[in-house]
Amino acid sequence: MTEIFRRGEKMMTYIPILLAVLLGSQGQAKVADSDAVKLLQKYVQINTVTTSDLTKAVDFWKQLAAEDNLPISVHEYTPGYPVVIIKWAGTDDSLDSIMLNSHMDVVPAAMSDGWTYDPFSGHLDTNGDIYGRGTQDMKSVSIQYYMALRRLKANNIPLLRNVYMTLMPDEELGAENGMIPFLKSQEFLDMNVGLELDEGTSYPIPFIPVFYQDKVVWQIRVDCYGISAHGSTFPTTDSTATGKCNNVINRFFQFRDEQYALYGKAAQDNAGGYTSINLNRINAGTADNVIPSHVSLVFDMRLGNTVDTEEFDATLHKWISEAGENITLTYILKNQQSPATYTNTTTPYWTAITTAAASAGVIVAPILPPGSTDARHVRNAGYPAYGVSPMPSTELLLHSVNERLNKNTFTKGISFYEKVIKNLANVPGSATAQNPVAYLYKTAE
Numbered sequence: 001m002t003e004i005f006r007r008g009e010k011m012m013t014y015i016p017i018l019l020a021v022l023l024g025s026q027g028q029a030k031v032a033d034s035d036a037v038k039l040l041q042k043y044v045q046i047n048t049v050t051t052s053d054l055t056k057a058v059d060f061w062k063q064l065a066a067e068d069n070l071p072i073s074v075h076e077y078t079p080g081y082p083v084v085i086i087k088w089a090g091t092d093d094s095l096d097s098i099m100l101n102s103h104m105d106v107v108p109a110a111m112s113d114g115w116t117y118d119p120f121s122g123h124l125d126t127n128g129d130i131y132g133r134g135t136q137d138m139k140s141v142s143i144q145y146y147m148a149l150r151r152l153k154a155n156n157i158p159l160l161r162n163v164y165m166t167l168m169p170d171e172e173l174g175a176e177n178g179m180i181p182f183l184k185s186q187e188f189l190d191m192n193v194g195l196e197l198d199e200g201t202s203y204p205i206p207f208i209p210v211f212y213q214d215k216v217v218w219q220i221r222v223d224c225y226g227i228s229a230h231g232s233t234f235p236t237t238d239s240t241a242t243g244k245c246n247n248v249i250n251r252f253f254q255f256r257d258e259q260y261a262l263y264g265k266a267a268q269d270n271a272g273g274y275t276s277i278n279l280n281r282i283n284a285g286t287a288d289n290v291i292p293s294h295v296s297l298v299f300d301m302r303l304g305n306t307v308d309t310e311e312f313d314a315t316l317h318k319w320i321s322e323a324g325e326n327i328t329l330t331y332i333l334k335n336q337q338s339p340a341t342y343t344n345t346t347t348p349y350w351t352a353i354t355t356a357a358a359s360a361g362v363i364v365a366p367i368l369p370p371g372s373t374d375a376r377h378v379r380n381a382g383y384p385a386y387g388v389s390p391m392p393s394t395e396l397l398l399h400s401v402n403e404r405l406n407k408n409t410f411t412k413g414i415s416f417y418e419k420v421i422k423n424l425a426n427v428p429g430s431a432t433a434q435n436p437v438a439y440l441y442k443t444a445e
């Protein structure tokens, strides 16, 4: 169909044929835009808040796979956390496959937070906005992948490489029960993955960001211990737990201010240039007139992509020891630095994506985001990954009240994926490296 549109002067004569093709396939395989919108609404209506029962979401995918006669399998690496794999078979089983990943779980949402419509209604308003938790993060992408594949099949467009849709649980809480064990499984190995696509973000201006690396998360707890005494006594500052933790906070906030200055100067597309740090929990005290013997702090940090993790770990310990005696540092989460996926002609997958975007009339650009996704685990396991969610010119509402997506943006995203998947799945075997790890590079030790 792209060919027909390129020959602009002949377009008129092809319109009846086009209509016939569209209407014909609509009846059989449900590929119309309106079917896609209904499918997204239906999926949003299934409450999949992280840690909830995902049976209904799994059944939703089982039903779709049955309609299209696709092999589907469900695996629980942690009981109660299903991972779904749907296979769209390519013609050459020996080639590395394309893995289209999305997560089924969503963050909590409630009317009482201030939503205009029930966050699990999938309400379509008169502006064409589809409301609901997951409309941006990232049920929309799951449906877009599926509809794009359905259309490729309806249009008899062959796929050379196997394409797998994987649907994860537990992304929002760190993937310990989802992507992390999945990457170690036989099922994953058997897929012979060459490239993974994962989530990106909406963007307020007319282009689609492509994440090629994620910032890694470190969360630490600092416990300060000091003397406990009656509130009327007056011990030295450095002997109290509060005094010690005050020193810790001062040192960490000095670092925070330095990093904040870097953040101010950083390019919009590169959050790798600074380390963000926030003090997110403070626990202390048993009574108003008792000096607490124990103060506990939790810091959340997203490391800059060039930070040497061993050096940074040593620095944190140094600051803690300088702050006083009897202060301990405990890691809650300590991800290793994740490699980056090349975003140039080093990899034919990048060329496949940019060529597809150009033919869809959209601009894609590499971005290093401030947050992180399941793709960091995939890259750490040695597989190239890009994060893309085709939502250009769209207010950023991931995890927000009134999360919504316009139906036109949503359906344009299906056409975008049709081209992207077609190109990716048809990269010839001769063009790709023996080992997909060749498409990753390190930005830090």
Ligand SMILES: *[C@@H]1O[C@H](CO)[C@@H](O)[C@H](O)[C@H]1NC(C)=O
Binding pocket: 225, 226, 227, 239, 325, 326
């Ligand atoms: C540190 O803790 C130990 C053991 O609880 C205690 O004996 C010592 O006095 C504490 N030192 C300071 C400076 O609080």
Ligand SMILES: *[C@@H]1O[C@H](CO)[C@@H](O)[C@H](O)[C@H]1NC(C)=O
Binding pocket: 342, 343, 344, 345, 346, 441
């Ligand atoms: C591709 O990107 C990498 C990393 O930025 C760079 O080192 C390399 O020179 C680039 N290669 C080409 C062909 O542009």
Ligand SMILES: [Zn+2]
Binding pocket: 103, 137, 138, 171, 199
């Ligand atoms: Zn997400």
